[in-house]
Amino acid sequence: MELKYKRILLKMSGEVLGSDKAPVDSAKVAEAAKHIKTLYDAGVQVGVVCGGGNIMRGRDSGTMDRNRADAIGMLATAINALSLEQGLIDAGVPVRVLSAVDIELFMDTYSARLANSALDNGEVVVFACGSGLPFFSTDTAAALRAAQIHADALLLAKNIDGVYSADPKKDPSAVKYDTLTYDEVVEKQLRATDLTAITLCRDTDMRIVVFSMEDDSAFVRACMGENVGTVITK
Secondary structure (H helix, E strand, O other): OOOOOOEEEEEEOHHHHOOOOOOOOHHHHHHHHHHHHHHHHOOOEEEEEEOOOOOOOHHHOOOOOHHHHHHHHHHHHHHHHHHHHHHHHHOOOOEEEEEOOOOOOOOEEOOHHHHHHHHHOOOEEEEEOOOOOOOOOHHHHHHHHHHHOOOOEEEEEEOOOOEEOOOOOOOOOOOEEOEEEHHHHHHOOOOOOOHHHHHHHHHHOOOEEEEEOOOOOHHHHHHOOOOOOEEEEO
16 A cells, blocks of 8 residues: 555544534544554554534624634533544554643643654644634644644535535535546635635645545545546646
């Protein structure tokens, strides 16, 4: 097996860890950990950013002050990070959780030096609390961490198998793109990820691979350079 991307940043939505039973469902956490273990076993160095939408998403907070709402959202990602840490421990995967804000009672504080050292030492690194700043999404945090760990690619695991011209669940004529440029995503106003994340990836020349996390084999196949969804580059 020849890997095209040997160090990646994997972005997963918080919803993948929750269910109708509970905001954080242990079975869902184990499933997410299994996907990451597949990458780890294949020899991929993995950083992970998980959203907090299963618990709280700042931009969906209604009339609440956005600074406070995003603080709650960051804490939601910390809960998810700790849950995923346990799932990876249970799966036999060495893991380190690093937080963008200081909550050292629960996890170490993030620095690029610590993150790169942990990856070099064979640990999966889970990044908590986004970028540590309000008004920035976890997609943007994922783009930032991907650049800081010198990732070969940013992998966006979605509940859809790529980027489409429209929502395929609402528009049966929607067309799936195999490849896109960063500028095309912006110009076409495609919902691959948020605009700040796209422009940051463009500025750092970070390749983005969007694929469905429902396909168990897609994680490793994406790292081998196979066309498993949509690739966004220059």
